[in-house]
Amino acid sequence: MELVLKGFGEVVKTVTFRVRRYDPEKKEMPKYMEYKVPVQRGMTVLDGVLYIKEHLDPSLAARYSCRMGICGSCAMIINGKERLACQTQILELNKDLIKVDPLGNYDTVKDLVPDLNKLFKNHESVKPYIVREEAEPYGEYIQLPEEREKYALFTECIMCGACLSACPTMATDDLYLGPQALAQAYRYIADSRDAGFNERLNLLDSKHGVWRCHFAGACSEVCPKGVDPALAIQLLRGVLSKNVFIKYKQNPAKLGPERASIKEVL
Amino acid sequence: MAIENKKGWISWFNPIKYGFDRWLFAMHRFTGIVIGLYLMAHVFETSNILRGPLTWNNVMVFLDWPFGIHFGPYILSALLLVVVFHALNGLRLTIVENGLMLVRPYRPEYPYKPKSLAGWNFALKIVLGILMIVISVFGIVYIFTGVIL
Ligand code: SF4
Ligand code: FES
Numbered sequence: 001m002e003l004v005l006k007g008f009g010e011v012v013k014t015v016t017f018r019v020r021r022y023d024p025e026k027k028e029m030p031k032y033m034e035y036k037v038p039v040q041r042g043m044t045v046l047d048g049v050l051y052i053k054e055h056l057d058p059s060l061a062a063r064y065s066c067r068m069g070i071c072g073s074c075a076m077i078i079n080g081k082e083r084l085a086c087q088t089q090i091l092e093l094n095k096d097l098i099k100v101d102p103l104g105n106y107d108t109v110k111d112l113v114p115d116l117n118k119l120f121k122n123h124e125s126v127k128p129y130i131v132r133e134e135a136e137p138y139g140e141y142i143q144l145p146e147e148r149e150k151y152a153l154f155t156e157c158i159m160c161g162a163c164l165s166a167c168p169t170m171a172t173d174d175l176y177l178g179p180q181a182l183a184q185a186y187r188y189i190a191d192s193r194d195a196g197f198n199e200r201l202n203l204l205d206s207k208h209g210v211w212r213c214h215f216a217g218a219c220s221e222v223c224p225k226g227v228d229p230a231l232a233i234q235l236l237r238g239v240l241s242k243n244v245f246i247k248y249k250q251n252p253a254k255l256g257p258e259r260a261s262i263k264e265v266l
Numbered sequence: 267m268a269i270e271n272k273k274g275w276i277s278w279f280n281p282i283k284y285g286f287d288r289w290l291f292a293m294h295r296f297t298g299i300v301i302g303l304y305l306m307a308h309v310f311e312t313s314n315i316l317r318g319p320l321t322w323n324n325v326m327v328f329l330d331w332p333f334g335i336h337f338g339p340y341i342l343s344a345l346l347l348v349v350v351f352h353a354l355n356g357l358r359l360t361i362v363e364n365g366l367m368l369v370r371p372y373r374p375e376y377p378y379k380p381k382s383l384a385g386w387n388f389a390l391k392i393v394l395g396i397l398m399i400v401i402s403v404f405g406i407v408y409i410f411t412g413v414i415l
Binding site: 022079080081102105106114151152154171174213215217220225227230231232234236237 | 271273275282283284285286288292359364370372376378381382383
């Protein structure tokens with residue numbers, strides 16, 4: 001069967017991409033370069049960047065992988081707002097000039113590739129895993145669906161790093177944990193299986209921890225997955241400020257029946 | 267290593283494209299800085315009373331009529347707006363930043379509008395906004411005419 005898509009491959013208009021070029025190895029200041037890109041229907045900003053790479057300037061560097069909003073590699077500042085390049089339709093932007101910058105508040109590896117080390121380090125520092133006192137279990141911890149709803153929203157994060165770039169606190173404080181790490185900290189603290197609140201407390205309740213957030217809401221506004229990290233931070237702060245008066249108690253979930261199959265694997 | 271692409275403090279005052287709460291943040295920062303500077307100037311201003319009644323009166327007249335223009339009430343009105351905004355928004359932030367009056371965690375749905383900024387938090391913004399307008403009107407009328415409405 002022959003598949004004919006109406007308007008497929010037809011060039012609708014030509015837009016100008018203004019891309020920030022910067023190579024730390026060359027001792028040059030960052031500069032903007034302009035490229036003319038013919039736009040077909042359904043073309044995303046990432047497609048535009050790849051068009052430039054293929055046809056106009058092969059030295060342009062960008063990071064991407066899945067092209068479908070799953071991997072979180074392609075976050076960039078597009079027309080002044082952090083977005084996933086692969087999820088942003090050029091025609092939907094409805095502009096003739098598209099300004100593409102790498103994420104702010106990070107080092108830049110090259111051109112549109114930010115160095116996300118800071119994000120991953122901060123994420124790791126809040127212990128983004130279930131902390132238990134007992135040894136490795138041979139079964140599941142029992143959790144009710146309602147208990148899962150308390151943190152399910154925050155598991156959606158794909159670690160694109162857009163929120164750290166949008167955050168106004170991050171803009172002046174290098175050591176701030178950032179919305180992503182704080183949201184993940186809350187995700188594990190609110191998890192009924194977790195028992196690591198006290199282990200995380202010192203880091204969260206520090207000068208560069210939760211109290212640095214000023215609820216500007218920019219992180220939630222740009223998050224491509226709707227994780228709403230600002231909500232997590234405020235809820236976490238609620239937990240921490242209640243903890244001053246009444247010690248926060250976690251009731252780690254009980255262990256389900258042991259499973260022979262897990263024992264074999266381990 | 268210094269962050270080469272850091273946005274810096276200047277970006278505090280660039281809320282464009284990030285939504286209403288980001289505007290409130292920028293204004294809260296700005297009004298906070300203004301109030302801080304004002305307090306310093308205020309201490310300096312009132313310290314003039316140590317130099318005797320004549321200097322004090324001169325200072326008072328100068329502040330009301332700087333360079334021969336009757337500008338004092340405008341400065342006071344602007345200051346009132348700044349203080350009222352900072353106070354009321356600060357009240358809201360004290361509430362929501364302690365995790366109160368916010369939504370429960372929900373399931374994200376396209377187009378992913380953050381609900382933490384909506385709901386009770388938004389209602390609070392509206393109520394306090396109206397309150398701000400009312401207080402400002404009363405205050406400014408008082409500053410200009412000396413009449414308490
Ligand atoms: S919270 Fe959202 S914006 Fe931040 S890293 Fe996760 S997916 Fe990206
Ligand atoms: S390329 Fe994977 S999220 Fe855009």
